[in-house]
Amino acid sequence: MDSLSTRIERLIRPGVRALRAYHVADAGDMIKxxxxxxxNVWPGELEQAWLRALSDxxxxxxxxxxxxxxxDALRAFMDIxxxxxxxxxxxxxxxxxxxxxxxxxxxxKVLAPTPSFVMYEMIATAVGLEFIAVxxxxxxxxxVAAMCAAIEEHRPALVFLAWPNNPTGNLFDALALEAVIEASPGLVVIDEAYQPFSGQSWMSRIEQYDxxxxxxxxxxxxxxxxxxxxxxxRRAWLQEFEKIRLPYNINSLTQAGVIFVLKHQARIDQQIEQICAERERVAEALEAITGVQVYPSQTNFILFRIENADVVFDRLKQSGILVKNLSGAGTVLDDCLRVTIGLPQENDSFLLALEQAI
Ligand SMILES: Cc1ncc(COP(=O)(O)O)c(C=O)c1O
Structure with a gap:
């Protein structure tokens, strides 16, 4: 009989064994x-109404x-x-x-620019697709030239473009995206996870490109x-993907919960507006700190470069602030930290702790 480790080695694909499970930091009592x-959490009376909707x-x-x-609710909310x-x-x-x-x-093959959202590559490796990073x-x-050359060479089945991009926070030039879509023999997925903060979208252009x-x-x-x-x-594509989607992947509480929340569009809009205003305030405050290089953001986070980022990250943690450390992997993100925009007082605590940390 094989030992357990031999059996794992024999049965689990090498690509999967080489992966590291997606790490989620434990924030404990820290400002996250x-x-x-x-x-933002919802005020008591709305939370009560939400709970009543769920109880049905x-x-x-x-x-x-x-x-x-x-x-139907999403279609109206997102203007689809x-x-x-x-x-x-x-x-x-x-x-x-x-x-x-x-x-x-x-x-x-799957292709995406790098650095970008890590799940594109993790999932490619997990399902046995070759990942091309440009x-x-x-x-x-x-x-654009490197993207188009790589597309021509590798003919990827899928290209992922996070727009705005995570973790860099910027929106790529729309003409560059057009060039990539037109050069691609496969599908191009524009991932608009941060669209609420950029206000720009390709949704209305789906009909233009097949x-x-x-x-x-x-x-x-x-x-x-x-x-x-x-x-x-387009329906023709989605009909194919529907064959893979598990039948009940969106649970009843999510369906009812989101339908309720989407009825409060004004409140969501107001929160997004506040986050964007705070983003500008935090960016300005960061720029005023000597030794900090701030990258422009169209998202709800800011990427910044700072000397000894690892040390600064640890000191922020000791002060009860958890940000994302992107440093240390020997990539273009060395000495980069990413901070999500929080409530005004949380942002103040972050800025104060950062000044103390450096
Ligand atoms: C660009 C991008 N796409 C997708 C996701 C995943 O979002 P979700 O919570 O919907 O899985 C993230 C999360 O950080 C992201 O940054």
Whole structure:
């Protein structure tokens, strides 16, 4: 009989064994500015109304497999053209997985600029797709010539473009995206996770390109805990992806919970406005600190470079502030930290702790 470790080695694919599980830091009692969450909680009376809406859900029954009422609410909320179809995922992470499962096979490739959202590569490795990373320019702009050359050489089945990009925070030039879409023999997925903070979208251009998909999430606008991602695209594509989606991937409480929240658009808009205003205030305050290089952001986070980022990160933690440390991997992000915009007083605590840390 094989030992357990031999059996694992024999059965688990090498690509999977080489992966490291996605690490989620334990924030404990710290001010949590590491995961691009909306920091606002709902006031008591709205929370009570939300709980009443949830109490109407019969959890002994399976959820609506098509999430039809939720899709209708999303369509109105996100201004999605009627000609475009929707597929929902348990977060956009699941949509990225469904897309990659649909195209994986021997010799198939996925391409994305780097640095970008880590799940594109993690999922590619997990499903056995070759991942092609095309470095961004030093300014973190898209290198269109390098992207088009790599697309021509590798003919990727999927290209992922986070717009705005995580972790750099910038919006790539729209003409650069057009060039990539037009050069791609495969699908191009524009991941608009941070669209609420940039206010710009490709949603209305889906009809213009037959290889364009647009992805959104509700995570960054205050519903990260409900897990809901939205994929918009032509029906012909989505019909194929539907074959891979598990029938009840959006649970009943998420469906009812999001439908309730979307009825309060003015409140969500107001929170987003406040986050954007705070982003500008924090960016200015960071720029005023000697030794800090701030990258422009169209998101709800700010990437900044600072000497001895590892030490600064640890000191911030000791002061009870958790940000994301992107340093230490020997990449272009060395000495970079990423801070999510929190409540005004949380941002103040962060800025004070940062000044003390350096
Ligand atoms: C660009 C981008 N896409 C997708 C996601 C995943 O979002 P979700 O919570 O919907 O899985 C993230 C999360 O940080 C992200 O930064």
């Amino acid at each position: 500015l590491d995961a691009m969450e909306n920091p 859900v019969h959890i002994n029954r399976y959820p609506d497999a098509q999430s039809q009422e939720l899709k 053209p009627v000609s475009v179809d929707l597929m929902l995922g348990n977060g956009s992470d699941e949509l990225i997985q469904i897309l990659q499962l649909a195209v994986c096979g021997p010799g198939r 470095p961004l320019r030093d300014s973190f702009d898209l290198d 290889n364009l998909l647009v992805m959104r999430t509700l995570s960054k606008m205050g519903m990260a805990g409900l897990r809901l991602g939205v994929l918009a695209g």
